[in-house]
Amino acid sequence: MVVQKEPWSRGAWVEIDLGAIRRNTRTFKNLLDPRERLCCVVKADAYGHGALECARIMYSAGADMFAVATVSEGIELRQGGVKLPILILSEPPETAIDALLEYELMPSVYTSEFALALGERAVEAGCVARYHMAIETGMNRIGVHHTEVIDFRRSIDFHRGIACDGVFTHFATADDPDGWDYKLQRRRFEEAVAAMHEAGFDCGIVHCDNTPAMILDPASHYDMVRAGIGLYGLDACERTSRAVQLDPAMSVRARVSRTTDPAMGEGVGYGYTYRVPRARVQICTLPLGYADGVSRTLSNRMDVLFRGMRLRQVGNICMDQLMVEIQETSRSVMPEAEIGDLMTIIGRDGDAEISLDEHARLRGTINYEVACGFGMRLERIYR
Numbered sequence: 001m002v003v004q005k006e007p008w009s010r011g012a013w014v015e016i017d018l019g020a021i022r023r024n025t026r027t028f029k030n031l032l033d034p035r036e037r038l039c040c041v042v043k044a045d046a047y048g049h050g051a052l053e054c055a056r057i058m059y060s061a062g063a064d065m066f067a068v069a070t071v072s073e074g075i076e077l078r079q080g081g082v083k084l085p086i087l088i089l090s091e092p093p094e095t096a097i098d099a100l101l102e103y104e105l106m107p108s109v110y111t112s113e114f115a116l117a118l119g120e121r122a123v124e125a126g127c128v129a130r131y132h133m134a135i136e137t138g139m140n141r142i143g144v145h146h147t148e149v150i151d152f153r154r155s156i157d158f159h160r161g162i163a164c165d166g167v168f169t170h171f172a173t174a175d176d177p178d179g180w181d182y183k184l185q186r187r188r189f190e191e192a193v194a195a196m197h198e199a200g201f202d203c204g205i206v207h208c209d210n211t212p213a214m215i216l217d218p219a220s221h222y223d224m225v226r227a228g229i230g231l232y233g234l235d236a237c238e239r240t241s242r243a244v245q246l247d248p249a250m251s252v253r254a255r256v257s258r259t260t261d262p263a264m265g266e267g268v269g270y271g272y273t274y275r276v277p278r279a280r281v282q283i284c285t286l287p288l289g290y291a292d293g294v295s296r297t298l299s300n301r302m303d304v305l306f307r308g309m310r311l312r313q314v315g316n317i318c319m320d321q322l323m324v325e326i327q328e329t330s331r332s333v334m335p336e337a338e339i340g341d342l343m344t345i346i347g348r349d350g351d352a353e354i355s356l357d358e359h360a361r362l363r364g365t366i367n368y369e370v371a372c373g374f375g376m377r378l379e380r381i382y383r
């Protein structure tokens with residue numbers, strides 16, 4: 001692995017392999033028919049990978065639209081030069097309307113109050129605001145209830161300041177497309193869209209798939225899919241991992257900032273949850289902690305890679321630092337580490353690898369949350 005440049009401010013960083021993101025984007029484009037569009041979801045700073053850098057590489061690999069969660073995430077993309085349509089995945093507060101118009105961001109819409117306020121401001125500004133209508137089909141999170149789509153469209157469609165650019169829903173159980181719950185949501189969506197077409201309402205781009213639905217149920221692509229997690233090379237679930245080969249883009253590395261050889265019985269870290277069990281144990285400090293995405297729940301339970309071998313993390317993980325232990329084991333005599341030595345928290349080192357999924361399993365969460373966590377504070381390098 002060639003590290004071109006490390007962040008100067010701290011000996012811990014995230015590495016993003018933009019080549020992997022380009023390959024994953026192409027892989028997804030190849031799963032689609034030429035007329036089906038790919039909306040790349042880059043919310044939460046591209047799941048911790050850096051929204052602008054990822055959006056640029058996804059654009060070059062064939063992205064047709066971007067989706068974000070918040071208005072400020074959309075503004076960041078526009079200010080960075082992104083020209084493709086940008087969809088906000090929920091309905092923002094009315095106070096955000098001026099920014100939506102100024103930066104040409106399409107909100108999701110599901111209340112007539114918001115839609116009409118958007119239309120009024122658009123007319124004043126001399127433009128037409130495009131929006132996507134969210135349909136509630138069973139996730140019970142956002143959207144116009146699937147039985148009320150006609151009434152909703154009647155209550156807003158007269159307004160000349162707004163135009164429907166798309167309609168969409170979101171699946172609660174896309175990891176199980178053979179299940180009854182998924183099929184019910186899909187049928188409700190299909191019927192709502194058909195009813196709007198029949199009543200003469202323009203639906204624009206029809207879309208419902210996240211990564212697992214796109215991979216596991218090709219018949220549900222409609223006009224566009226909204227892919228997030230898979231673009232970063234992470235598996236949405238067990239079944240998608242068997243269906244497509246993706247390249248993880250994120251690694252997390254750090255350089256040893258301090259070493260010490262405490263005597264047997266000495267404690268390490270807050271609360272002494274670990275005590276040095278024997279003679280000749282080296283304790284190495286790494287300059288990253290739970291404020292950087294290494295959850296404190298992993299204390300004394302996670303490993304770190306050093307020269308292709310696994311080291312145990314010991315003591316409670318601190319906000320900004322954590323400690324690892326080097327012991328002589330029966331299998332191999334571990335080398336001593338020196339200040340400045342490279343250790344891998346996430347990623348490959350020789351034949352060894354620690355994945356975001358490993359952290360997710362240990363923490364009782366999903367790789368999505370682990371990836372976002374590493375986006376909180378660590379600086380990133382791109383290669």
Ligand SMILES: *Cc1c(COP(=O)(O)O)cnc(C)c1O
Binds near residue numbers: 041170227
């Ligand atoms: C986050 C999100 C997605 C992307 O989901 P992945 O599982 O990461 O592919 C798609 N649609 C909506 C509405 C979302 O909130």
